[in-house]
Amino acid sequence: MKDKKSIFLGTTEICHIMLKLHRELDKEGIRNGLYIFYDFPYSKDEKLETHQKELDAYHWIYEKCYKYIDKNVIWKARILQVVEMSILLWFYIKMLLRYNTFIFMYGHGIFKSSRYLKKVEELEFIIYKMLRKKVIMIYVGTDARPPCNSPKFEGNVHDLYDETLRISNRVRMIEKYCTVISAISTSAFLNHPFIIYNAVFPIIDNADISKKSKEEHDKIVILHAPSHYIAKGTSEIRRTIERLKQRGCQIDYIEMNGFSHKEVIDTLRMSDVVIDQINASEPTSTLSSEACANGVPVIICGNYQEYYELVPEYTIAPICYWENDRLEDNLYELINDKDRRIEIGRKEEEFILSRHTPKDVVKRLLAIIDGNVDEEWCFCPKKDAHLPGTGITEDEIGKRVVALVDTYGAKALRIRKDHALYKEYQRVYNKYKNKYANYDWSSVVFYEK
Numbered sequence: 001m002k003d004k005k006s007i008f009l010g011t012t013e014i015c016h017i018m019l020k021l022h023r024e025l026d027k028e029g030i031r032n033g034l035y036i037f038y039d040f041p042y043s044k045d046e047k048l049e050t051h052q053k054e055l056d057a058y059h060w061i062y063e064k065c066y067k068y069i070d071k072n073v074i075w076k077a078r079i080l081q082v083v084e085m086s087i088l089l090w091f092y093i094k095m096l097l098r099y100n101t102f103i104f105m106y107g108h109g110i111f112k113s114s115r116y117l118k119k120v121e122e123l124e125f126i127i128y129k130m131l132r133k134k135v136i137m138i139y140v141g142t143d144a145r146p147p148c149n150s151p152k153f154e155g156n157v158h159d160l161y162d163e164t165l166r167i168s169n170r171v172r173m174i175e176k177y178c179t180v181i182s183a184i185s186t187s188a189f190l191n192h193p194f195i196i197y198n199a200v201f202p203i204i205d206n207a208d209i210s211k212k213s214k215e216e217h218d219k220i221v222i223l224h225a226p227s228h229y230i231a232k233g234t235s236e237i238r239r240t241i242e243r244l245k246q247r248g249c250q251i252d253y254i255e256m257n258g259f260s261h262k263e264v265i266d267t268l269r270m271s272d273v274v275i276d277q278i279n280a281s282e283p284t285s286t287l288s289s290e291a292c293a294n295g296v297p298v299i300i301c302g303n304y305q306e307y308y309e310l311v312p313e314y315t316i317a318p319i320c321y322w323e324n325d326r327l328e329d330n331l332y333e334l335i336n337d338k339d340r341r342i343e344i345g346r347k348e349e350e351f352i353l354s355r356h357t358p359k360d361v362v363k364r365l366l367a368i369i370d371g372n373v374d375e376e377w378c379f380c381p382k383k384d385a386h387l388p389g390t391g392i393t394e395d396e397i398g399k400r401v402v403a404l405v406d407t408y409g410a411k412a413l414r415i416r417k418d419h420a421l422y423k424e425y426q427r428v429y430n431k432y433k434n435k436y437a438n439y440d441w442s443s444v445v446f447y448e449k
Contacts, residue, residue, distance in 0.1 A: 005369065008099040010035035011113060012106040014140055015286040016261070020203045021103070021365070024358035030366075033099070037113045038106075054094070058087050058113075081115045088114045092124070101134040101369055104178075107143040107170055121170075125177035134369055137178040138197070141390065144171050144186040148400040148413070148425075149281075151230040151391040157403040157441040161412055164404070168414035179368060184310060185281035185390075187381040188421050189414060195368065198282075198315040199377035202289040203361040204352055207261070209293050210269030217252065220335050223271040223296075225256040225264050225287055231391035233278035233301070240328050249335050269294050272341060273334065276300045278324050281390045283316055289356065292317055292348035297334065297341050301327050310383060312376045314355070318347040385420035387428065396446070398432030403441040405429055 007025060009018045013036045022034040035055055061084045065077045092110050095102075102109075111117035111124040128135050147153040147163040155163070171189040174180070180194040181201075187194060222241065226232035234255070241253045254271070256264055264287075268274060274291040280302035288298040298319040322330050334341060354360075367373065387397060404412045415422045 005030050005101060005366070006099045007032040007369075008035065008095055008102045009033065011037040011104065011110055012040070012108045013038070014040045014105060016207070017138075017201070017203055018103075018105060020205050020358050021362060023205070024362045027358075028362065033095075035095075038108065054091055058084065058091070061087065062113075085114045085116045088117060096127070096131060096133070099133075101136075102128065103136045103138070103365070105138045106140060107137065107174060109174075122173050125174065129177050135178040136365070136368065137174050137180050138201075139171075139180065139182040139186055140197075141183070141186055143167075144182060144189060145390075146188050146414070148397055148404065149185075149188075149387070149390075149392060152228065153446060156443070156445055157407045160400060160404055160446060161408050164412065164414050181368075183282050184379060184381075184384050185386050187379070187384055188419070190381040191416065193378045193380045195373065195377050196311055196315060196379050198284055198311065199374070200364045200368070201361060202284065202286060202352075202356055203358055204289055204293045204356050205358050208265060208290045210265045214295075215270055217270075217272070219250040219252040220273065221252045221254065221271045222273045222275060223254045223256065223268055224275045225259070225268075226277070227257070227287075228391070229257070231277070233391050236278055236324075237275050237327075240331065243328055244332060244335070247332060249332065251335070265290060265294070268296055271296050273331070274298045275327075275331075277391065278302070278327060279391045279393065281386060283319070283321055288317070288319060289352060292319065292352040293356075295345035295349040297344040298348065299327070299331065299334075310379065317351050318344070320344065382416075382419050385424050387421070387424045394428065395432070398428045399436055400446055401425055401429050402432050402436045403439065403444065403446075406433075407441055 007030060009022055009025075009032060013019065018034055018036065022032060025032040037055070037058070061080050065080045065084065088110060095110070109121065109124050111121045117124075125135065142150055142152050144167065147160055147167065153160065153163060168189040172191060175190055175192055175194070180190065180192075181197055182190065182194050183197045224232070224234065224237055226234045229235070238253075238255075241251060245251055254267060256267060259267075268287075268291055271291075274287065274296050276285055276288045276291075276298055278301035280300045283300055283302070285300070288300060291298040298317075299322065300319060301322050301324045320330070320334070364377075387394065401413070413422070413425055415425060
C-alpha cells in the first residue's frame with residue numbers, strides 16, 4: 001500500500017507557481033501546505049502572501065532584523081536572528097512530522113532563510129534523505145545560471161569568481177538529495193540528468209486569462225512587459241519599434257514594468273502582439289505562456305536550432321521564435337498580416353490549454369513523486385552547449401570568461417571538461433583572449449548595458 005501523499009510547498013514564490021499548485025492540490029483532495037518565506041511579486045504593490053500562521057512570527061522577526069540592520073543597531077539584529085533560528089528549527093521539525101514530500105523553488109530550502117542555519121544548509125537535505133522524504137527542487141533561472149552568462153551579475157572578477165563558486169557548490173549539493181527540474185540553459189553546473197522545466201511547466205490558471213473581450217484598434221498594439229530591462233533586451237526592442245514606425249507602421253507600443261498581474265493580463269488581452277524578449281536562452285517564459293493562454297501572438301528572439309534538437313517537440317509552444325537580427329523584418333510582416341496573427345494566437349491558446357492547466361501540471365508532478373518519470377522529460381547536462389545567457393551578448397560573456405580564466409585558471413569556470421559547454425567556453429576564450437589581453441581585471445566592473 002502506497003503512503004498517502006502530504007506535500008510541502010515553499011519556501012520561495014515566483015509568478016504564483018506555488019499558489020497555483022496549492023490550489024489544484026486542494027481541489028484534488030491531496031493534503032498540502034503552502035509556506036512562503038520569499039515572494040517575487042508582479043509589482044511593488046503586491047504584498048507577500050503568507051498562507052500559514054506558523055510563519056507569522058518568523059516574518060515579524062525578519063522585518064525587525066532588517067530595520068535594526070538599516071539603523072546600524074547590529075547587536076539587536078543578531079539577537080533576533082538567534083530567535084529566528086529557533087523558530088525555523090521548530091518549524092522544520094514540525095514540517096518533517098507533517099509531510100512526506102517537499103517541493104522547493106529557486107534553490108531555497110528552509111535553512112537558507114536563517115543567517116546561522118544556512119551555514120549548515122546541507123544538513124537539512126541530509127535529514128530529508130535519511131527520513132526518505134521525496135524532495136523536488138525547481139530552478140527558474142538566476143538561481144542556477146553561471147554568472148558569466150547572467151545579465152543580473154554586477155561586480156569585478158573576484159566577485160565573479162566568488163559568485164560562480166557559490167552557485168555551483170549549492171547546485172551540486174542540492175542535486176545530491178533532490179529531483180531537479182531545470183531549464184537546459186541553466187543546467188551548466190549540474191552533473192546528473194534532470195527533468196526539463198518545459199516538460200512539466202508552465203502552469204496557467206483562470207487568473208492568467210483576461211475576462212475582457214478583444215477589441216479592434218486603429219493601430220497595432222504591441223506589448224512589452226519586462227521584469228528586467230537588460231535580460232529582456234528592452235533597449236533593442238524600443239529601437240526596433242521606432243524603426244518600424246519610420247517604415248510607416250501604425251504602432252501603439254505599450255511597455256509595462258512594476259504593474260500588477262491583473263493589469264498586465266488585461267493589457268495583454270487587448271494587445272495584437274507581445275514581444276517577450278531578445279537574446280533569449282529559453283523558448284518560453286511566464287509572460288509568453290500567459291499571452292498564449294489569451295490567444296495573443298508572442299515573439300521571442302534567440303538561437304534555438306540546437307534547442308529544437310535536444311527536447312521533445314511537445315515541450316515547445318508554437319509561438320514566433322526568430323533570430324535576433326530578424327525581429328524587425330519579421331515583425332513588419334506580422335503587423336501587416338492579421339490572418340496570420342489570428343492563426344498563431346489560436347494555435348498558442350490550444351497548446352497551453354491542452355497541456356498546461358493546473359490539473360495537467362499537478363498530474364505530471366505527482367508522476368514524478370511516484371517515480372513514474374517519462375524518459376523524454378529527462379536531459380543529460382553534458383549534452384548542453386548552449387552558451388548565451390538571457391539578454392547577454394557573446395562579447396560580454398567572452399569578456400567575463402577571459403577575466404575569470406586569466407585570473408583564476410580554467411577550473412574557475414566550474415564546468416566539467418566532459419560537458420559540451422566546456423568546449424564552448426574554450427571557443428569563446430580563444431576568440432576574445434587577444435581583445436581583452438593585459439586588462440587590469442580587478443578594476444573592471446562587469447555589467448551588461
